[in-house]
Amino acid sequence: MNTPLPDPPTLACIRNAAARIAPFAHVTPVLGSASLDRLAGATLFFKAEHLQRVGAFKFRGACNAVFSLDAARAARGVVTQSSGNHGAAIALACKLRGIGATVVVPRNAPQVKLAAIRDFGARIVPCDASQHDRDRVTAQVLAETRGELIHPFDDPRVIAGQGTAALELLHQAAALDVIVVPVSGGGLLSGTLLAVKALNPAIEVFGAEPEGAADAWQSLRQRRRITDMSPDTICDGLRAQLSERTFSILSDRCDGILLASDDEVRTAMRLLFERMKQVVEPSGALALAVVLRERERFAGRRVGIVLSGGNLDHSAVSAAPGHG
C-alpha cells in the first residue's frame, strides 16, 4: 500500500518530491534580462520551466505522482485527463517507470501537445471539451483499466511535485520579495504557496490569470468557488477551474490573483521572444504580463516569475510573437 500523504502536502512532502524526481527532472535555469528589468522597473528572475522536460513544469508533479506509486498500483498503469502538458508529462513519467499510461484528451487540444503524448507511447482517448465529458470518459477508462488516476492538479502528489519549482527558485535567486505564477486549476500556485510560505511567509505570492478565464480571481473575491465560467483566452493551458482542495490552499495563503488581457499576454510573449530569445506559450508568458501591467506594485522589488511552459502550437506562431 501507498502511505497516505498529508493533505495539503507539507514542506517535507515537497522536499521528498524534489528528491524523488531528481534523477529524472531538470533543475531549470533562472534567466534574467537587463532590458526587461528596465521595462518593469524591477529585478526579474525568470524560472525557466519551459526548459523542463516535456517543455513545462507539469513534469514535476506527474513524475512525483508516478514514482510515488507502489509496485502493485503502478503495474495497473496510470490514467489522466489533460488538455496537453500534463498528459505529455504523465506519458513521459510512465515511460521512464516502464508502465502503461492512458490520457483522456479534449478534441480541441493543441496538435503539438497531442503529438508529444503520442511520442511518449501513451494511449490517447478523445473526449469533448466540457469538464463534464472529460470526467465521464475518464471514469469509463478507469473502470476498464483499474488504473491509477493522476489528476492534473487535484492531487497532493501532483501539488507537492509542482512545489519543487519554487524550492529551486528560492535557492537560485536570493532575497526575492515576491513570486508570480500562472493559475488555472491551481496545482502550481498551491505547490508554490505551500513551499514559499513555509520557508518565508514574508515573500508575497500572486497568481496570474487571464481576464477571459478569471474564475480563481472571482472565487477568492467572493470567498466561494466559482465553477460556471466559460473560459475565453489564448492561454490554452489555463482553462481549468480550481478544485475544493486548491481553492482551500489559495484561500488560506495567496496574496492575490492578478489579471492580464490576451493582448498583454501577446506582448509578453513577444518581449520574451525578442529580448530573451525564449519560446514561451501564452500561459507561460502570463506572469510576466501581469507584472508589466501592475508596474507600481512591483517597482523596485526582486520578483520571481515562473515561465511555466513553452509548447507553442505551430498555428499560434504566426499569430503571436514577432507579428504586430
Next chain:
Amino acid sequence: MNTPLPDPPTLACIRNAAARIAPFAHVTPVLGSASLDRLAGATLFFKAEHLQRVGAFKFRGACNAVFSLDAARAARGVVTQSSGNHGAAIALACKLRGIGATVVVPRNAPQVKLAAIRDFGARIVPCDASQHDRDRVTAQVLAETRGELIHPFDDPRVIAGQGTAALELLHQAAALDVIVVPVSGGGLLSGTLLAVKALNPAIEVFGAEPEGAADAWQSLRQRRRITDMSPDTICDGLRAQLSERTFSILSDRCDGILLASDDEVRTAMRLLFERMKQVVEPSGALALAVVLRERERFAGRRVGIVLSGGNLDHSAVSAAPGHG
C-alpha cells in the same frame, strides 16, 4: 599609446580579453536536449551565445576592442562597418565606456539589428551592400572623425574577444571531442581555433558555412583566398569573406569547413525552436545544421555547438521556425 597585440593573438591575449570583458559580458549557459541528442546520435553541448548581450557573440570581440583603447584614442570615438550584430555590439560597448560610436550599415541590413544599434545611441551612416562601398564610406567617416576603426573580424582585439566563448565552453562542457562554429569573416572561428588548439590540439574544430556563401570552404580547398563570390543565403550574418589574417589562421589550424543548405538551416532553426524553446537566427542555427547533415562524422561524440546569435528579423519569423 596602446601596446601592440601579438598577431595572431595568443592564448594569453584571449585570457586577458576574458578578464577585460568579465564586468560587462554574460557567461552564457550551455544548453542540452535529449531529443536533439537522439536525432544527432551524439551528445550536443549548445553554447548559448544568442543569450549574450545584444543577442550575439559579437559583443565579446567588440567589448574587448573598445575597452582595450587608451584614453586618448577612446576619446575620439569608434567607427565600424557591420550588417548588424557587430554594429550593435560596438554601440553597446561604446555606451558602456561612455564614448561615441559611428556604424556604417548597408541599406539591406535587417531592421531589428538597425533598431538595436540606434537604441544604444550610436550614429548610423548608410552605405550600399557591396564591400567596396562599405569600405569607401567607412574611410570617409574615419577621415572626418579621426576615430578608431574596429573591424568586425579583421582585428586581433576582436578575434581575441571572440575566442573567450570557446574558453568558457571548454570549462562548462568536459571532454569535448569536437567544436563547430559558424564562419563568415572568420573572427569567431579564428578565436575558437586559437583558444582550443592552444589548450588541447586533439579537439577538432570545424567551421560551418552556408552552401550559398561557401567562400571559406573554397578558399581552404584551393589554398588561396576567394574574394569574388556573391553570397546567396538566408544566413544574413554570414555574407562576409575571410581576410588575409583570418584565412591564414584557418589555413594553419582548422580541421575543415562543413556546409549546409538554407533548407537544412531552416530545419535546424525549427528544431531549436520546438525542442529547445530557443530563438536563434539562421546564422546561429547553422552549426547544428551541419552536425545533423554529417551525422556519421559526429556519431557517438561529444560535440560543442555555438549558437552564435538570436536576432531574428520579424519578417523572417513567419518564414522560418514552425512553418513548413
